[in-house]
Amino acid sequence: MRSLNQLSGIVEAEFKVLRREAGIFLLIMSMPFMFSLLSYGVGIALTGGQAPPTLWFYQLIGFTVLVMAQVMSSSSAWYFRRGMMTGRLEYLLASPVSPLVAVFSSALANMAFNIAYFILVASIGVALVFGAQYLLNVLAVILFLGLALIPVVGFNLIVGVVTIIFREPEPVSNVINSIISSVSGFTYPLVLLPRFLQVVGTVLPYSHIVNTARDILSGAFQPASIYPFPFMVGYLILGVLVYRLGEVNYARKRGVHW
Amino acid sequence: MSAVDCQGLRKVFRASVRRGVLSRENSEILALDGVSLKVERGVIFSLVGPNGAGKTTLIKILSTLLIPDGGSAFVEGYDVVKQASKVRSIIGLVLAPDKGFYSRLSGLENLIYYGRLYGLSKSEATRRAKELLDLTGLGEDGLRLYEEYSLGMRAKLSIAKALINEPEIIFLDEPTIGIDPLSARRIRQLIKDLATGGRTILMTSHNMWEVESLSNRVAIINNGRIVAEGSPQELKERLQLTYRIEVEIMWAEAPDMDLPVAIGERGYPVVSLTTNRPSEDLVKLIDEIRSRGYSIGTVRVQEPSLEEVLTRVLSG
Numbered sequence: 001m002r003s004l005n006q007l008s009g010i011v012e013a014e015f016k017v018l019r020r021e022a023g024i025f026l027l028i029m030s031m032p033f034m035f036s037l038l039s040y041g042v043g044i045a046l047t048g049g050q051a052p053p054t055l056w057f058y059q060l061i062g063f064t065v066l067v068m069a070q071v072m073s074s075s076s077a078w079y080f081r082r083g084m085m086t087g088r089l090e091y092l093l094a095s096p097v098s099p100l101v102a103v104f105s106s107a108l109a110n111m112a113f114n115i116a117y118f119i120l121v122a123s124i125g126v127a128l129v130f131g132a133q134y135l136l137n138v139l140a141v142i143l144f145l146g147l148a149l150i151p152v153v154g155f156n157l158i159v160g161v162v163t164i165i166f167r168e169p170e171p172v173s174n175v176i177n178s179i180i181s182s183v184s185g186f187t188y189p190l191v192l193l194p195r196f197l198q199v200v201g202t203v204l205p206y207s208h209i210v211n212t213a214r215d216i217l218s219g220a221f222q223p224a225s226i227y228p229f230p231f232m233v234g235y236l237i238l239g240v241l242v243y244r245l246g247e248v249n250y251a252r253k254r255g256v257h258w
Numbered sequence: 259m260s261a262v263d264c265q266g267l268r269k270v271f272r273a274s275v276r277r278g279v280l281s282r283e284n285s286e287i288l289a290l291d292g293v294s295l296k297v298e299r300g301v302i303f304s305l306v307g308p309n310g311a312g313k314t315t316l317i318k319i320l321s322t323l324l325i326p327d328g329g330s331a332f333v334e335g336y337d338v339v340k341q342a343s344k345v346r347s348i349i350g351l352v353l354a355p356d357k358g359f360y361s362r363l364s365g366l367e368n369l370i371y372y373g374r375l376y377g378l379s380k381s382e383a384t385r386r387a388k389e390l391l392d393l394t395g396l397g398e399d400g401l402r403l404y405e406e407y408s409l410g411m412r413a414k415l416s417i418a419k420a421l422i423n424e425p426e427i428i429f430l431d432e433p434t435i436g437i438d439p440l441s442a443r444r445i446r447q448l449i450k451d452l453a454t455g456g457r458t459i460l461m462t463s464h465n466m467w468e469v470e471s472l473s474n475r476v477a478i479i480n481n482g483r484i485v486a487e488g489s490p491q492e493l494k495e496r497l498q499l500t501y502r503i504e505v506e507i508m509w510a511e512a513p514d515m516d517l518p519v520a521i522g523e524r525g526y527p528v529v530s531l532t533t534n535r536p537s538e539d540l541v542k543l544i545d546e547i548r549s550r551g552y553s554i555g556t557v558r559v560q561e562p563s564l565e566e567v568l569t570r571v572l573s574g
Contacts (some may be wrong), residue, residue, distance in 0.1 A: 001377075002377035003377075005374050005377050005378060005379055005380075006375055006377060008372060008373070008374070008380070009370070009374020009375060009380070010371070010375070012271070012371075012374075012380075013360060013363060013370075014372040015367075016362070016363060016367065017360055017362045017363065021362070027452045086357055086358065086359070086360075086361070087353055087354055087357030087358040088352055088357075088358055088359065088360070090318075090323055090358070091351065091353070091358045091372070091419070092375065093322075093323055094321045094322060094323050094346055094349070094351050095346055095372070095375040095376060096343055096346040096347045096375070096376060096377070097375045097376075102375075142476055172552070208411065246326075251403060252322075252323065252324060252325045253324070253325065254271065254272075255318065255324055256323075
């Protein structure tokens with residue numbers, strides 16, 4: 001009960017902060033439309049108007065998940081950085097809440113924000129490309145994203161520890177984001193990449209998330225496509241282990257003040 | 259059992275300074291060098307010393323934020339390293355009076371957030387947060403966003419946060435720094451009330467007057483070591499600091515006495531002497547003045563301040 005109170009308290013606070021920065025929500029919501037329409041426009045120009053709308057949908061979902069992945073890892077880095085700058089992280093570490101519960105809760109708030117963002121963008125895309133009768137698929141994808149983003153929390157824990165060690169969130173999240181963005185096949189199939197990058201892309205959770213989300217939304221979902229996800233829990237375990245090591249060896253040795 | 263008991267605490271910070279494109283120079287800073295300290299329950303105990311003396315490091319170790327490199331520390335009998343979670347449940351902490359909150363949340367929302375970190379339900383946390391807003395004098399200002407708060411309001415909210423879990427012991431690191439006199443006065447009163455209510459307060463401050471007026475005991479820390487400890491009065495006595503006595507004589511001319519005489523603010527002669535036995539010497543002086551047939555105007559006894567104690571101790 002105590003952990004549940006702690007978890008819901010943090011989620012609520014983080015969500016309120018996100019809600020009060022609604023302008024960012026509108027900005028990031030416009031980005032997938034902007035980039036997908038741009039690339040679709042190029043496709044139409046190159047094919048003499050032959051590019052089907054499903055290609056736009058492919059790009060739209062790809063850019064949406066790409067933005068989600070970037071927002072989640074950047075937010076995680078900033079959660080630690082802001083916590084260090086504002087002194088919140090010290091108070092958090094001096095309270096009886098497990099830092100893992102704290103980080104997990106903050107990631108949950110972020111996840112909820114991202115899922116809301118995904119629903120809005122995907123609903124527009126599904127309605128325009130497949131028709132309103134496919135909108136129910138958007139509900140199915142919520143459940144899927146809720147589970148699929150859990151490994152990402154593990155990733156974020158690692159980002160958080162690296163931020164504590166190096167104290168600079170931008171280089172950390174930028175490096176991670178650039179790797180994730182290039183090898184996860186958000187807007188192009190992985191087979192276009194060199195072999196070793198395909199392996200990296202397959203090992204990371206994002207290509208599975210984006211492809212399965214596309215399949216669910218377009219009604220082409222095959223249960224077999226979820227088989228990699230149980231393995232992705234490994235990221236959560238790895239994240240927890242790395243976080244614990246970082247907390248003991250860095251955070252509580254050097255302090256987390258700015 | 260003492261509220262705080264530390265023995266031989268040692269903490270070294272390792273810093274790395276960039277000396278070129280690729281080279282770095284590592285250095286070590288000895289923040290605490292064998293600090294031993296006992297704080298009894300229900301007292302206000304102050305740590306004073308220059309910047310970088312180790313005060314904040316000591317508070318951070320006691321509040322489990324930092325792991326010491328040597329020695330041991332217990333808070334209410336709990337080991338700060340091995341039983342950190344127990345320690346966290348029973349302490350309240352203020353590290354910087356203007357930090358530690360979500361700027362986009364109101365004071366009330368911030369307090370509820372902290373209440374829930376201590377495992378309170380939403381309704382419990384809300385009730386407690388409102389009580390504390392009233393206690394600290396923030397009241398309705400609790401509904402305003404933290405980013406709109408003045409420094410004084412932020413400091414009060416910090417104290418409220420430190421009390422959200424009804425702690426047995428409260429660590430306050432410079433709780434009135436940079437705060438206007440009225441707000442500082444309110445905070446000092448709060449600190450006094452908390453101690454009167456049976457809570458133990460361990461605080462740091464650079465304001466020696468504040469320390470002297472609040473504290474039951476004081477420890478002077480310098481270069482990571484406790485160099486003196488006692489009640490403010492004990493410290494003054496131990497260092498044999500002198501009192502200055504000034505007696506104004508209601509007479510138009512300077513009296514014929516062996517002591518220094520100057521003309522005071524009201525134009526009358528003032529006889530002054532410095533002593534470390536103020537009561538005896540004051541009686542003697544008054545008797546002598548009276549025996550010469552003079553009448554006495556005002557009498558002023560200037561006590562040595564804690565600042566003098568600190569200056570004397572730190573200058574060796």
